[in-house]
Amino acid sequence: MSNFFQLVRNEWMKLFHQKSTWIMMAILAVLVLGAGILFKVDAAFTNGEVPNGDNWKQELQEQNAQLMEGSQEDLKYPGYQNVQENQYRIENDIAPTAYNGWDFVGDNLGLSGLVGLFAIIVGAGIVANEFRWGTIKLLLIRPLSRLKILLSKYVTVLTYTLAMMVFLYVFSLITGAALFGMDGFSQPHVYQQNGEFQDAGLLSFSLLKYGLSLIELTIMTTFAFMIAAIFRNTSLAIGLSIFLMMAGSSVIFFLIEKEWAKFILFANTNLNQFVEGSPIISDLTLGFSITVLAVYYIVFLLLSWIFFTKRDVAGS
Amino acid sequence: MSEAVMQLKNVKKTIGKKEIIKGLDFEIHAGEVFGFLGPNGAGKTTTIRMMVGLIQMTEGDVVIKGHSISRDFKQAIRHVGAIVENPEMYPFLSGWKNLVHYARMMPGITEERIHEVVRLVGLEKRIKEKAGKYSLGMRQRLGIAQALLHNPSVLILDEPTNGLDPSGIREIRAYIRKLAEEEGVAVIVSSHILSEMEMMCDRMGVIKNGELISIQMVHETQQREDVEVVFTASPVDQSATVLKELTGKDVEAGEETLTVQMAKEAIPDVVSELVQKGIRIYGVNIHTSTLEDKFLDLIGEGAVE
Numbered sequence: 001m002s003n004f005f006q007l008v009r010n011e012w013m014k015l016f017h018q019k020s021t022w023i024m025m026a027i028l029a030v031l032v033l034g035a036g037i038l039f040k041v042d043a044a045f046t047n048g049e050v051p052n053g054d055n056w057k058q059e060l061q062e063q064n065a066q067l068m069e070g071s072q073e074d075l076k077y078p079g080y081q082n083v084q085e086n087q088y089r090i091e092n093d094i095a096p097t098a099y100n101g102w103d104f105v106g107d108n109l110g111l112s113g114l115v116g117l118f119a120i121i122v123g124a125g126i127v128a129n130e131f132r133w134g135t136i137k138l139l140l141i142r143p144l145s146r147l148k149i150l151l152s153k154y155v156t157v158l159t160y161t162l163a164m165m166v167f168l169y170v171f172s173l174i175t176g177a178a179l180f181g182m183d184g185f186s187q188p189h190v191y192q193q194n195g196e197f198q199d200a201g202l203l204s205f206s207l208l209k210y211g212l213s214l215i216e217l218t219i220m221t222t223f224a225f226m227i228a229a230i231f232r233n234t235s236l237a238i239g240l241s242i243f244l245m246m247a248g249s250s251v252i253f254f255l256i257e258k259e260w261a262k263f264i265l266f267a268n269t270n271l272n273q274f275v276e277g278s279p280i281i282s283d284l285t286l287g288f289s290i291t292v293l294a295v296y297y298i299v300f301l302l303l304s305w306i307f308f309t310k311r312d313v314a315g316s
Numbered sequence: 317m318s319e320a321v322m323q324l325k326n327v328k329k330t331i332g333k334k335e336i337i338k339g340l341d342f343e344i345h346a347g348e349v350f351g352f353l354g355p356n357g358a359g360k361t362t363t364i365r366m367m368v369g370l371i372q373m374t375e376g377d378v379v380i381k382g383h384s385i386s387r388d389f390k391q392a393i394r395h396v397g398a399i400v401e402n403p404e405m406y407p408f409l410s411g412w413k414n415l416v417h418y419a420r421m422m423p424g425i426t427e428e429r430i431h432e433v434v435r436l437v438g439l440e441k442r443i444k445e446k447a448g449k450y451s452l453g454m455r456q457r458l459g460i461a462q463a464l465l466h467n468p469s470v471l472i473l474d475e476p477t478n479g480l481d482p483s484g485i486r487e488i489r490a491y492i493r494k495l496a497e498e499e500g501v502a503v504i505v506s507s508h509i510l511s512e513m514e515m516m517c518d519r520m521g522v523i524k525n526g527e528l529i530s531i532q533m534v535h536e537t538q539q540r541e542d543v544e545v546v547f548t549a550s551p552v553d554q555s556a557t558v559l560k561e562l563t564g565k566d567v568e569a570g571e572e573t574l575t576v577q578m579a580k581e582a583i584p585d586v587v588s589e590l591v592q593k594g595i596r597i598y599g600v601n602i603h604t605s606t607l608e609d610k611f612l613d614l615i616g617e618g619a620v621e
Contacts, residue, residue: 003420006420009420013409013413014406014417017406019408135404135405138400138404139421140370141370141393141398141400143389143390143394143421144390144421145389312365312371
């Protein structure tokens with residue numbers, strides 16, 4: 001076990017000494033900061049005025065009345081246009097809060113796609129680069145099984161993905177709290193699930209959403225890792241993975257009528273669809289999606305293992 | 317003869333329908349430098365890759381210190397240090413960190429040992445620099461350093477003097493000899509530079525189109541075999557008769573010259589005999605058939621199938 005730890009240490013050492021690792025982290029930090037400043041300067045991004053005075057219930061009711069008349073113009077609170085949501089808040093006594101650090105954390109979940117991109121780059125590179133550099137020949141002539149070397153690389157990719165998500169979460173929280181304050185931190189978050197409104201604590205809700213995104217990223221990264229282990233080519237692995245990540249959801253729209261569409265990987269990768277909003281295919285459930293993902297995941301890992309350990313390392 | 321550290325037993329490799337290695341059988345012993353010689357495309361690198369388990373054999377086996385590389389990889393490979401083709405290092409890591417990286421992959425290598433190999437290959441001054449800034453010669457040294465970290469019994473070096481300047485070549489050569497003679501390491505050196513191999517190796521195996529066509533002792537060939545001696549003497553007829561009597565070999569007589577295959581050691585005696593018989597000698601020349609001639613004889617020119 002101790003030599004496995006040493007292998008992971010080696011992989012981290014190599015990651016840390018590559019400029020691209022730091023550039024990716026810097027890009028993420030700059031985007032979070034940039035979004036924070038943009039949201040701070042332009043209130044249109046942060047839902048404008050919020051009815052959070054003492055008589056907020058009355059204000060929301062007035063707005064609801066105006067909305068039900070069909071008048072969309074001159075709304076006092078443009079961020080609260082959903083009659084049902086407003087009603088839910090009034091009934092459950094959840095006052096709207098001004099845009100705060102938690103909201104910023106929630107909005108920045110959109111940047112998880114970028115984290116995914118970076119994780120794909122690292123996941124594809126960690127195996128294929130050794131072939132490109134030629135160092136694979138020195139790596140595989142040690143008294144260690146190829147499986148162990150492959151696993152150490154995979155564990156490094158997973159911890160990298162996790163670290164980048166944690167960085168996104170924590171850095172967003174710090175930036176958000178600094179720019180938008182911590183007002184309403186204890187207030188529950190109101191969201192819609194399958195047409196019904198619900199509420200949940202902000203900390204647990206945001207952690208759940210980030211966690212579910214992390215699963216999606218893990219699947220994509222594992223896919224890139226597999227392509228790299230099979231074809232030993234960084235560009236191919238990155239290109240193919242990004243293409244599938246982008247094209248995946250559009251493919252689902254084309255095939256949505258087919259009965260087998262729900263078995264396609266990309267119908268299931270977005271687990272947040274079960275938490276907020278509604279699933280892309282109506283008869284999908286969280287349990288079903290997790291099962292499908294698990295099957296794909298195991299297949300990806302098996303293929304990586306078979307190709308990496310069995311294939312000859314021939315001349316380039 | 318000392319123990320065989322590495323044995324190749326009927327090693328074959330077939331890719332598709334083409335048999336590229338056609339049954340190699342040889343042994344390498346502790347304390348010897350074995351030269352692995354052959355033109356490009358003969359199968360040197362493929363064989364070396366099979367020796368270290370990077371490529372699977374189609375048939376046969378490589379046994380290192382009693383452990384099969386295909387069935388008992390970990391036990392076999394722990395006795396091997398190698399550079400396969402070019403000494404490729406992580407360019408973004410310092411020389412030192414490159415060594416630490418490989419040291420972590422093998423049991424029981426102390427920091428002290430890493431310092432030791434750095435001194436051995438003479439890289440102390442620049443070991444903290446990034447390997448990407450190294451010249452090919454320096455990377456070659458770093459490559460040798462990583463191969464020596466774990467005190468291997470077999471050292472496999474693919475073209476080790478590639479990219480070194482003449483003084484570097486001499487150093488590496490001396491160092492390889494020292495490893496073999498003092499530490500008893502079996503060193504396998506592949507090369508196509510014959511003069512290089514002559515100076516460095518004890519035995520040489522010549523490979524052509526995936527077949528081992530000759531194994532010979534390097535120094536033996538130079539000392540014991542007859543050399544071609546050309547005498548310029550007159551009268552030619554009489555000299556030919558005398559020479560034939562003295563050497564017991566066939567003499568090829570030209571217009572003014574006589575060519576005979578004979579032992580180098582016998583030349584002075586033959587000359588004094590000829591002089592005593594009143595033959596006038598204008599010249600004695602030795603044509604040493606170099607290893608290169610032999611090598612070309614063996615493989616033929618442009619011999620890749």
